[in-house]
Structures are given as structure tokens and as C-alpha cells.
Amino acid sequence: MYRRSDGIVDFDKEACIGCKACIAACPYDAIFINPEDHSAEKCNFCAHRLDIGLEPACVVVCPTEAILVGDLNDPLAKVTQMVHEDALTVRRPEKETRPKLFYKGARQATLDPLAAARPEGGLFMWSEQGSGADQVTSGHPGWGNSSAGAILSYDVPHSAPWDARVSLYTWTKSIAAGAYLAPLLLILFGALSWTDPLWLFGAPLLAMAFLAVTTGLLIWDLEHPWRFHYILLRPQWRSWLVRGGFVLAGFGAVLAAHLGAAWAGASDIVRVLALAGAPLAAMTAVYTAYLFAQAKARDLWQNPLLPPHFLVQALLTGAAAVHPLAAPGVRPLLEGGFAALTAAHLLLVLGEITITHGTAHAHLAVRELTRGRFAAWFRAGVLLSAVGLAAPWIGLPALVAGLLGLLAYEHAYVQAGQAVPLA
Numbered sequence: 001m002y003r004r005s006d007g008i009v010d011f012d013k014e015a016c017i018g019c020k021a022c023i024a025a026c027p028y029d030a031i032f033i034n035p036e037d038h039s040a041e042k043c044n045f046c047a048h049r050l051d052i053g054l055e056p057a058c059v060v061v062c063p064t065e066a067i068l069v070g071d072l073n074d075p076l077a078k079v080t081q082m083v084h085e086d087a088l089t090v091r092r093p094e095k096e097t098r099p100k101l102f103y104k105g106a107r108q109a110t111l112d113p114l115a116a117a118r119p120e121g122g123l124f125m126w127s128e129q130g131s132g133a134d135q136v137t138s139g140h141p142g143w144g145n146s147s148a149g150a151i152l153s154y155d156v157p158h159s160a161p162w163d164a165r166v167s168l169y170t171w172t173k174s175i176a177a178g179a180y181l182a183p184l185l186l187i188l189f190g191a192l193s194w195t196d197p198l199w200l201f202g203a204p205l206l207a208m209a210f211l212a213v214t215t216g217l218l219i220w221d222l223e224h225p226w227r228f229h230y231i232l233l234r235p236q237w238r239s240w241l242v243r244g245g246f247v248l249a250g251f252g253a254v255l256a257a258h259l260g261a262a263w264a265g266a267s268d269i270v271r272v273l274a275l276a277g278a279p280l281a282a283m284t285a286v287y288t289a290y291l292f293a294q295a296k297a298r299d300l301w302q303n304p305l306l307p308p309h310f311l312v313q314a315l316l317t318g319a320a321a322v323h324p325l326a327a328p329g330v331r332p333l334l335e336g337g338f339a340a341l342t343a344a345h346l347l348l349v350l351g352e353i354t355i356t357h358g359t360a361h362a363h364l365a366v367r368e369l370t371r372g373r374f375a376a377w378f379r380a381g382v383l384l385s386a387v388g389l390a391a392p393w394i395g396l397p398a399l400v401a402g403l404l405g406l407l408a409y410e411h412a413y414v415q416a417g418q419a420v421p422l423a
Contacts, residue, residue: 001022001040001042004047006071007071007072007073007100008044008045008047008050009042009044010044010047011039011040011041011042011044013034013037013039013040013041015230015234016039016040016223016224016227017222017223017224017227017228017230017231018033018038018039018040018222018223018224018227019221019222019223019241020033020040020161020162020221020223021239021241021291021294021295022040023040023161024161024162024295024297024298024418025294025295025296025297026042026296026297026422027091027092027095027097027296027297027422028091028092028099028297028422028423029113029297029421029422029423030042030043030423032158033223038223038224039223039224045069046058055069056069068082072100079102082102082104083102086104087104088102088103088104089102089103089104089106089111090102090103091103091111091112095296095297097296113421113422113423114360114361114364114420114421116151116152117151117152118152118155119151119152119153124152124153124154124155136157136158136159136160136418136419136420136421136422160415160418160419161418162221162414162418163221163415164411164415165217165220165221166217166221166414167407167410167411167413167414167415168217168407168410168411169214169217169218169221170288170310170410170414171317171406171407171410172210172213172214172217173210173211173214173284173285173288173314174285174310174313174314174317174318174406175206175207175210175314175317175318175321176207176208176210176211176213176214176251176284177207177251177281177282177284177285177314177318178281178285178313178314178315178316178317178318178319178321179203179206179207179210179317179318179321179322180203180204180207180251180255180277180278180281180318181278181281181282181285181314181315181318182203182315182318182319182321182322182334182337183196183198183199183202183203183318183322183326184199184203184274184277184278184281185315186330186333186334187199191330191333192330194267194270194271195267196327198322198325198326198327198330199270200262200267200270201259201262202322202325202326203322203325204255204258204259204262205259206321206322206325207251207255207281208252208255208256208259210321211248211251211252211255211284214248215248215252218245231245232245232246232249239291239294240287240288240290240291240293240294241291243287243290244287244288244291247280247283247284247287248284250276250280251277251280251281251283251284254273254276254277254280255277257269257273258270258273258277261273281314282311282314284314285310285311285313285314286307286308286310286311286314288310289303289306289307289309289310290307292306292417293306295417297422298361298365298417298418298420299357299358299359299361299362299365299420300357300361300362300365300366300369300413300416300417300420301417302362303352305348305351305352308348309345309348312341312344312345312348313345313406313410315337315341316337316338316341316342316345316388316402316406317403317406319334319335319337319338319341319399320334320338320399320400320402320403321403322334323335323338323396323399324396331395332392335391335392335395335398335399336391336392338388338391338398338399338402339388339389339390339391339392339398342385342388342389342391342402343389345385345406346382346385346386346389349382349409352366353366353369353370361420364419364420365416365417365419365420366416368416368419368420369412369413369416372416372419373415373416373419374411374412374415374416374419375412377408377409377411377412377415378408378409378412378413378416380405380408381405381406381407381408381409381410381411381412382405382409383405384401384402384404384405384408385401385402385405385406385409386405387401387402387405388401388402388403388405
């Protein structure tokens with residue numbers, strides 16, 4: 001997407017990879033994937049009509065002249081006069097998107113997707129709709145946020161932009177980063193040597209395998225998977241999706257060089273490569289937090305503790321992943337570290353669901369996470385992670401339970417964040 005010289009935000013479908021990050025970022029649910037060409041699309045004021053002196057189609061077909069489009073830079077335009085003289089309303093100005101869609105005489109029930117209560121059982125005035133786990137629907141299920149006291153009578157639900165593949169990607173990415181960072185920390189604390197086979201071969205092979213799975217999941221999630229190379233060749237540098245793509249590529253290059261040097265017996269080069277590998281592995285773990293933060297539409301993800309939480313998750317998954325490859329004398333350290341990191345993870349989860357959230361959107365997302373559609377995943381994640389606390393006593397079974405618990409939690413967190421209606 002780009003801004004034209006006249007201020008209209010337009011789109012180039014030939015450049016779209018279908019990552020759906022723009023959908024997650026839009027606080028108004030105004031962007032969608034066109035089912036015919038699988039590219040992102042939004043209202044562009046019928047720019048092709050404006051260019052030849054015609055009005056947008058919605059203006060032309062409206063029989064009551066309820067829609068008016070004009071240039072706010074033109075002081076003589078009717079819209080400019082209305083904006084400066086009348087009492088008008090915009091949606092979600094707190095998101096700092098400087099919205100240019102103004103409503104005159106609109107009530108809260110027509111502007112706030114959460115203002116009206118959703119009828120029980122999905123029963124509407126003209127239809128009856130289900131609400132699958134991946135469906136985003138308007139209104140709210142009876143929770144005390146109705147500023148209008150209205151009941152939703154019509155709705156068009158749609159799928160959340162990021163499905164289970166993104167949930168799984170956050171987990172595999174954590175393992176890829178952690179499998180490198182965990183043995184490196186053991187080396188730095190003197191518990192492992194620079195020439196240990198776990199560090200020279202086991203850890204980088206494991207990290208590379210899960211990095212490949214992560215890349216495959218990212219490409220699979222694209223609407224235009226054959227355009228995945230656009231991330232590197234036609235980058236939008238303000239996007240953390242692009243920055244993350246370069247981080248993953250850089251981390252993969254370091255892992256390949258690490259393995260090459262290890263096979264050649266050049267352990268000194270492997271040690272030097274760690275100077276680049278450590279920050280790249282850490283960024284591999286945490287960059288998704290900044291990608292989620294760019295999704296302004298999703299208040300649950302606007303959490304300053306998310307980067308350190310992702311780093312904690314990477315370290316605990318790494319400790320579990322390299323455990324079977326480690327020497328017997330090293331395994332107790334990995335088990336103890338896993339238990340401590342799992343405790344930190346659970347404390348961060350507890351903080352996420354108990355702190356006072358500043359918006360109704362975040363409150364509803366936490367409700368969906370802990371008591372709503374994704375509560376079963378959340379509870380399974382917490383319970384299995386709690387089993388992971390027993391890793392120093394029961395070993396591998398606790399590690400496996402903790403890994404599965406984190407996967408369940410990630411799925412609940414990613415999906416609950418997208419479950420609150422925006423339109």
C-alpha cells in the first residue's frame with residue numbers, strides 16, 4: 001500500500017504477498033483479501049473514477065446522498081466546510097491513524113463494534129449464524145460493555161487473518177532460536193566447552209531444522225506463496241515482517257557457516273561466529289513481539305513485556321530441545337534451567353491476565369483467552385507448563401509436557417488477540 005500525491009491510500013496488487021499483516025494492523029477492519037486474486041484490498045475512493053472526473057461508485061448509487069467525498073485540501077470543497085463547521089465524529093482516534101472518514105449525527109451503537117450486545121445462540125433478525133473458533137464476529141456475548149443498550153441484528157463474520165500456522169510458527173521459531181542460545185549460555189557459564197559436540201553439531205543442526213520449518217510455515221501462510229522472495233527483493237522496511245525475514249535469513253546464514261566451520265575442524269571460527277549468532281538468535285526469538293505491536297488493531301498484543309516473554313520462551317524451548325542431545329552430566333543443568341524459565345513464563349502469563357487493561361478491546365481479548373472460545377487451549381497450556389516445573393525430578397516427560405503446554409498457550413494467545421470485532 002502507498003499514499004498517492006492527492007492523499008488517497010491505494011494498493012499495488014502486484015507487490016502483495018498476502019501476508020495479512022496489513023489486515024492485523026488496521027483498527028477499522030477495512031482491509032480484506034480479495035477471494036479472486038488473493039491480494040489485499042481496501043476502499044481507495046474509486047481512485048480510477050476520480051482520475052477521470054467521476055465520483056466514487058458508493059456516492060453515485062446512494063439514493064439519499066448520505067455519502068460525500070471530497071478533497072480536504074480544497075478550502076471550497078463541501079466536505080472541508082462540513083469538517084470545519086459541523087460536529088463530526090471519527091472512529092478510534094486514539095490509534096493515531098489520523099482517520100479521514102467523518103460521521104455526522106452518528107450514535108455510538110453505529111460506530112463502536114463493541115457497543116451492541118451479540119444475541120445468544122447466534123440468532124439474528126434475518127439469519128442464524130454460527131461462530132467457529134476462527135471466526136471474528138461483531139458485538140459482544142453479553143459482557144458489560146454495552147454503551148448503547150442495543151442488540152446486534154445483522155452481522156457478516158469472517159476468518160481471523162492469522163490462523164493456527166502463525167501460532168505454530170511462534171513455537172517453532174522459539175525452538176530454532178533457543179536451540180542455539182541454550183548451549184551458548186552453558187558455555188558462557190562454564191558448564192560446556194566450545195568443542196563439545198552439542199555446540200559444534202547438535203545445536204546448529206537442530207536450530208537449522210526448526211528454522212526451516214518456521215520458514216515453511218511463513219511461506220505456507222502467504223496468499224501468494226510464490227512471491228515470498230519479495231520480502232527480500234522488494235522490502236517494505238517499516239514492516240517488522242520484512243525485518244524479521246532478514247533476521248531469519250541472517251540467522252540461517254550464521255548456522256550454515258557454523259556447521260561448515262565445525263565440519264572443517266575450525267572451532268575458533270565457530271567461536272567468532274557466535275558474536276553474530278547470539279544477537280541474531282535473540283532477535284529471531286523476539287522480533288514477532290514488534291510485529292504484533294505493529295498490529296494496532298489488537299490491544300492484547302500492545303504489551304511491553306512481550307519481547308522478554310518471547311526470549312524466555314525461546315530459552316525454555318531450547319533447553320528442552322537440546323536435552324536429548326546433551327551429555328548426561330549436562331542434562332540436570334538443562335532440566336533445572338527449564339524449570340526456572342517455565343516459572344518465569346507462568347509468572348508473565350499471570351501478569352498478562354491479571355493486570356488492569358486500559359481498553360475494552362483488551363478486556364474482551366483476555367476474556368476470550370481465559371473464559372471464552374480459547375479457554376481450553378489456555379488452560380491446557382498452563383497445566384502442561386506447570387508439569388514442566390517438575391523437570392529436575394522427572395526429566396524428559398516434564399520437558400515434553402512443557403513444550404506442548406507452550407504450544408497450546410501460543411495458539412490461545414495468538415487467536416484470542418484476533419477474536420475481538422473491529423467492525
